[in-house]
Amino acid sequence: MAKSIVTGAAGFIGSHIVETLLKQGQQVVGIDEINDYYDQNLKRKNIAHLLNHPNFQFIENDIQFVDWHSLLQETDVVYHQAAQAGVRASWGQGFRSYTERNINATQILLEAAKDAKNLKRLVFASTSSIYGDAETLPTHEGICPAPVSPYGITKLAAERLCGLYHKNFGVPFVALRYFTVYGPRQRPDMAFHKFFKAVLDDEAIPVYGDGEQTRDFTFVSDAVAANLAAATVPEAVGQIFNIGGGSRVVLSEVLKMMEEVVGKPIKRNHIEKAMGDARHTGADISKAQKILGWQPQVLLREGLTQEWHWVKDLY
Numbered sequence: 187m188a189k190s191i192v193t194g195a196a197g198f199i200g201s202h203i204v205e206t207l208l209k210q211g212q213q214v215v216g217i218d219e220i221n222d223y224y225d226q227n228l229k230r231k232n233i234a235h236l237l238n239h240p241n242f243q244f245i246e247n248d249i250q251f252v253d254w255h256s257l258l259q260e261t262d263v264v265y266h267q268a269a270q271a272g273v274r275a276s277w278g279q280g281f282r283s284y285t286e287r288n289i290n291a292t293q294i295l296l297e298a299a300k301d302a303k304n305l306k307r308l309v310f311a312s313t314s315s316i317y318g319d320a321e322t323l324p325t326h327e328g329i330c331p332a333p334v335s336p337y338g339i340t341k342l343a344a345e346r347l348c349g350l351y352h353k354n355f356g357v358p359f360v361a362l363r364y365f366t367v368y369g370p371r372q373r374p375d376m377a378f379h380k381f382f383k384a385v386l387d388d389e390a391i392p393v394y395g396d397g398e399q400t401r402d403f404t405f406v407s408d409a410v411a412a413n414l415a416a417a418t419v420p421e422a423v424g425q426i427f428n429i430g431g432g433s434r435v436v437l438s439e440v441l442k443m444m445e446e447v448v449g450k451p452i453k454r455n456h457i458e459k460a461m462g463d464a465r466h467t468g469a470d471i472s473k474a475q476k477i478l479g480w481q482p483q484v485l486l487r488e489g490l491t492q493e494w495h496w497v498k499d500l501y
Contacts, residue, residue, distance in 0.1 A: 187241075189213040189261050190417075193249050193295070194268030196220055198371045199311065199364075201232035202410050203265050204242065213241045215257065219248040223270065223283075224374050228500075232371050249291045254298030263307045263417045266295060269341065272375055273315060273462045276337035288340035293347055300355035307358050307417045308348070312426070314365040314402070314467050316342040324402070324434065324468035327363070327426050335462030345426070358423045360416040362409075365430035365469045369406035369489055370496035378490065381444060381452070382497040390453035397438040397456065400466045402430040405484035405492075415478040422477060430469025432482045440486070447490050 190207050194200035195216025207214045216236075220229050236242050245252060249268055258264070270276075270287035292310070299308050315338035316331040333339045351357040372379045384391040412429040416422050445452050474480045484492075 187211070187213050188263070189215070190263045190265060191215045191217065191257060191261050192265045192267060193217050194266075194311075195244065196229035196233045197267060198232070198373050199367060199406060199409055200265070200267040201236075201371055202406050203267065203413055204233065204236060206410050206414070208236060208239050208241055211241070215243045215245065215261075217245045217247060217249055217252060218268065220246055223272070228374065250286070250294050254295060255301070258298055258302035258305055261302065261305060263309065264295070264299065264305065265309045265311075265413055265417070266292065267311045269311065271337070271373065273335040273337045274460050275375075276335055276340070277461060281336055284337055284340045289343050289347070292344040296347060296351040296357055299357045300351055305358065307360060307423070309413050309416045310345060310348050310359055310361045312345045312361040312363045313338065313341045314363050314428070314430070314469065315464070316345065316363065317464070317467070319464050319466070323466055324430075324470040325428070326470040327428055327473055334464055337462070349424075352424050360422045360424070361426040362412055362416055362429045363426065363469075364409055365402040365404050365428065365467055367404045367406055367409045369493050371406070372493060378493055379497065381441075382448070382494055383501060385444075385448050385450070385452060386497065386501055390455035391441075393437065393441075393454050393456050394463060395456070395459035397441070397454070398436055399463070400434045400436050400468065401440075402432075402434050402467050402469045403440075403486055403489070404429060404431040404482065405489035408482040408484055411483070412474065412478065412480050415480045419478050425473075425477065427474040427478060428469040428471050429474060429480075430471050430482070431486065432469070432471055433486075434466070434468040435486060443487055444490060447487070447494050
């Protein structure tokens with residue numbers, strides 16, 4: 187029976203990966219320290235329904251302190267989703283948690299992975315934030331990274347470390363650069379979650395800048411499918427892939443679509459542009475399509491509808 191480890195297992199994307207692997211009959215070890223970057227109850231809720239599953243073992247611990255040596259002996263695939271997320275919180279006092287959780291924790295995992303004889307794949311969750319304000323849209327993987335946030339800097343460093351361990355020790359990594367993932371269990375500091383909650387509370391939603399920024403939005407089940415492909419396709423080893431929704435959307439257009447989904451007008455409160463936010467993101471996903479055989483399946487309207495139902499149930 188295949189055995190996988192998912193770090194950040196109680197998080198947004200991690201919990202969906204755990205769920206999908208268990209449905210496929212795999213044995214899964216989930217690791218998450220359940221820190222307080224956002225409401226810990228939300229994280230516990232993400233995996234509560236999985237804790238009694240016979241094939242699931244949950245370890246509540248910092249990934250810098252788990253016994254990786256023994257954990258990796260029987261493991262086929264590691265899905266490394268754990269990270270300190272959030273572009274805007276990465277300035278100032280909070281930066282240390284980004285270096286600890288994104289760079290140091292990844293290095294400890296890679297050190298253990300280089301001695302793990304049975305490890306077939308380490309899938310690293312990277313981010314479109316490493317591109318910053320990319321000169322070319324849609325952006326392909328060969329573009330020189332130029333992060334505009336401290337968060338992006340730490341994720342790029344971790345991604346580069348993966349590359350070094352692959353080159354020098356043969357660690358079979360694959361990096362996935364996610365473009366704005368959304369859907370049920372989305373973090374409460376992310377836009378759609380905030381927007382839908384504001385609708386429920388009958389408050390104006392905060393729009394940074396003029397609302398004309400564009401984003402490539404990726405539904406969470408598509409991000410999960412990309413992880414599973416990255417873990418199994420032989421040609422993926424050592425490669426970096428953009429994982430995006432396949433279409434760039436202007437934020438003001440998304441808000442119109444949200445109004446249709448919730449069935450009422452949404453009040454907007456325009457605030458100053460946030461430091462570290464890229465103006466435009468757009469993924470060239472042709473490499474993932476070609477090598478991983480991956481294709482986003484969920485259209486924005488359908489994905490927004492699913493997230494809206496989830497937010498309503500949550501609150």
